[in-house]
Amino acid sequence: MNYILYIGTGLLLSFSFIKDKKKTKMALKKAWKAFENILAQFLVVILMVSLLLSLMDSDMILSIIGAESGWVGVVLASVVGAITLIPGFVAFPTAALLLQGGAGYMQIAAFISTLMMVGVVTLPVEISYFGKRLSFYRNILAFGFSFIVAYVIGYVEALV
Secondary structure, X not given: OHHHHHHHHXXXXXXXXXXXXXXXXXXXXXXXXXXXXHHXXXXXXXXXXXXXXXXXXXXXXXXXXXXXXXHHHHHHHHHHHHXXXXXXXXXXHHHHHHHHOOOOXXXXXXXXXXXXXXXXXXXXXXXXXXXXXXXXXXXXXXHHHHHHHHHHHHHHHHHO
16 A cells, blocks of 8 residues: 555656656755654654653553553543643654553543643643633643543444
8 A cells, every 4th residue: 555655656746847847846845844854853752652662561551551551541641642742743653652562542542632632731822822711621621522532442442
């Protein structure tokens, strides 16, 4: 499947280059700059998660955010996700690494949900745009919604 995407991308890039070389070169330069900006964040988070996984054995991961940790693990994962500021392009590979390390699906669902929807770190900026009341309501509702997401993932996982 990846080969199909690579071939398709190569063909479209070639078509773009044939159509307008100047714009294609400019777009490739912008893409490279964006990649350079993302790479540092991505590598730091992957390094931190890898270090964490190397220091913690799978039994410890299982006890904290494994499937056997139950709702306590969901709450812990939700709190960590709410206070962590990780961009989505880094969060999903991180979640995959944690799942490979033994984390539970419900716990990872709660972590990713709060990571994407709850912004404790970004709350002051949000308050400046939307006001204190709306910002707190939105974050509290998003935090609660993460438990619904975790429950649904757990229910679906039990069916499969």
